[in-house]
Amino acid sequence: MDQFKKRACTNALMFTLTGLSCLISVAVLFLILGYIGYHGLSSLSWSFLTHLPAPVGETGGGIANSIVGSIKIIGLAAVMGIPVGVLGGVYLSEFGRKSRLGFMIRYCADVLNGVPSIVMGIVAYTLIVLPMKHFSALAGSVALAIIMIPMVLRNTEEFVRLVPSNIREAALGLGVPQWKVIIRIVLPTASRGIITGIILGVSRIAGETAPLIFTAFGNRFWDHGWMSPMSSLPLSIYNYAISPYEDWHRQAWAAALILIAVVLAGNITARSLVKRHRGTTH
């Protein structure tokens, strides 16, 4: 009986500990969200969202150019990254399931997924900023696109694979050419999953700062097109956070709130799309 009590105690103890770990993890999330929500909300205002930054040391001003800049840089990166990622993923799932080439592509995508984003920034700086002789939003977008492509690629592959093969075979059996089968039948069926991957990719690059530091550079005014430096939300947050000015700190909180709201909205939308698509997975 004593042995059993000891084992039962250990059982209860271990499960309490694991439950505690879970609690801590979730608590950290709520702490972060709550803190940002509290500090950020108090600094949000309409003028904050629509004005340009004020000169250094003066209070007031806003981050309008950072918001627009972020939208533009991410937009361009998405325009570059989505087609490459989606079509590459389609190749992997339709033609590359067992081939050596498919394996290489998959491996390189996984490798790229693990590379730190600052390395992408270095490459974009060397290949685009230096030859062009100026910092530009284009360079920043390229760096972000490189981050986005492998994510979208692997995600697309996974979801297109899930399309049941009998649908494909039925269409092929009816004489539909393979390219038509893919475009008109397979892709629409997998569309929800593909969109999920795109949303997740965009959410991820929305928060990236490091690759933009020496590519898009930052701009205290409205930008002058894709070939000029452009401001963006994460860059502004970083610059304001490490400054000594209280007013800039407040603005950093508000900007962080906006950024986190966008990123989390993207993630939650993406996951809810997938949940309905997949039904019960676990």
Place this chain on the structure above:
Amino acid sequence: MSQTATLTEATPVRPLRIYSLKERAGDRRFRWLLLGFGLTVIVLAIVMGVVLYLASRKTWSQFGLSFLGSSVWNPVEDIYGALPFIYGTLVSSALALLIAIPLGVGSAIFLAEMAPPAISSSIAFLIELLAAIPSVVIGLMGIFLLVPAMRAIEPFLIRYLGFLPFFRGQPYGVGMLTAGIILSIMVLPYITSVSRDVILSVPKPLKEAALGLGATHWEMVRLVILPYARSGIAGSIFLALGRALGETMAVTMVIGNTPKIALSLLDPAYSMSAVIANEFAEATSDKYVSALIAIGLVLFGITILVTAVAHGMIYRMGPKKVRRGSV
């Protein structure tokens, strides 16, 4: 019998007329098009490695491999060594794993074994949201919440644990330990979610066999689940390590940005990605830039290695366990 014999003798054997097995031109062109897009990732990976190497040639020709072992970082005299940054990156990542592994695997076990399925997926989802929070926002929390907290806690660490060489020095607030804690927040979700998936995939008969033999729930976890899921969990740890090694913004905001190697965790340090972020835009001499890019190359190489090991381990559990690269 004879009829069929006559039939087969009379009619010459012809190959079955299957509708053209050759690829049609349209399909072939489409396949080449898709292949082109797929090959971009291979091209990107190669280009990255080549660019990093070519741009850092000066450093390698000047210092050779001793660049990795030297701890002198002197921009005035153009003498560079990557050791302080490699040390900082490795130690902060190790600290992060030290904190995140028990919490992560523990949460995974709880979610997979104890919690009812509905709560399990909701909480797992919440923990995954933690991974989505941008690094710069976590860094913001670090500067204004964690660093002052550490500044308050560190004097106690120095007083009570100061006999260990790891807890000596001043309560700066910023430093290696703070960086380790912040990194652990960022890698925790990876360990939790992958481990949870892996634990959920342990076959039921195995689990029931152990329970049937009289094991308590925890003993079943310890004796059946963990050994079975060992390689998947190890894979998740490597995935987390890969993420920790490359994390830039949050680390540079709390690590103290000092290229020194110190035993104490309370001392400021520097990591590979942090030094690139801080000093790249303004490295004044070519050798300086080359040294920073060389550090980038080292970072590139290390993360490739770690990611490859991670995926290898997770693949061993069965291909379905590989998470989308999106997490």
Place this chain on the structure above:
Amino acid sequence: MKRSLSTLAVAAAFVVSLIPAAKADTTLNGAGATFPYPIYSKWFDEYHKMHPNVAINYQSIGSGGGIRQVTAKTVDFGASDGPMSDEQLSKVDGKLLHIPTVLGAVVIIYNAPGVAELKLDGPTIAGIFQGKIAKWNDPAIAALNPGVALPDSQITVVHRADGSGTSYCFTDYLTKVSEDWSKSIGKGTSVNWPVGLGGKGNEGVASLVKQTPGSIGYTELIYALQNNISFASVKNAAGKLVTASLDSVSAAAAAAAKNMPADYRVSITNAAGENAYPISTFTWLLVYQNNPGSNGKILQDFLKWMVEKGETMAPSLNYAPLPKNVQSMVRKTIQTIK
């Protein structure tokens, strides 16, 4: 899927159209010193108000960055408070002018609870930043501050993590007042700091010192004033304790102004003069003599405005305007910019 894509496109177009059309026709990009960032950002803002079609975008990434980016021509002009060396200038393709803009002071900021006023001299400062003077109540500091209750705690040194003209000025001063420093560490925009935490930009150092009790660092005067951080008075070459101010900085420039070299690269640290503040410096805009397109005209116009109007704004942010004779020299140099 088609329908949702097209609605998305319409929504995006709608959002983009809402963006106010207040864009500048021309943008000039500059980067460099954080030291004069407050006054530069004020100037560029004012200039933009007067000329709405010109936006001068300045990113404060440190003097080292300014020198590097303007040499690589990835920005249209640079800014630095450490003058470029001959070696650095030899790497430039074209003629790069140093245009002095304002004078500023590098002050020793500190965060020591209970210490309202701190007096320091050159050798002591060198000792602190070398780590040789490690505690606040060290005899060397106590000797300079009789009667002040110095805390019995460690000094946390804060220096620049990035390439900085402020560091250049500070280390230039230290090499003049401490032979030990000059031999072991030297001067530069980025040196091998023996101890301390690294902050990014003047902003980062100010931020760290403000938040870390027991810390000491160095920044431009305005960062200390704007953030209510205490700073020390320093003994100058004449042996007098001087607090950084418009007058003491102008006094430091007085001697050098009389013999200003044509390329304006001059150091005014540890200057002679009763009231000179010893850690003062000019700060320069790095401008090419020949600029592509209309950049030259815009730069010339801005610099003219700077000498006429901009200089008058400097005192309000506690930067000292250029001495009168330097201003007339600068007016002539500006004419050569194309």
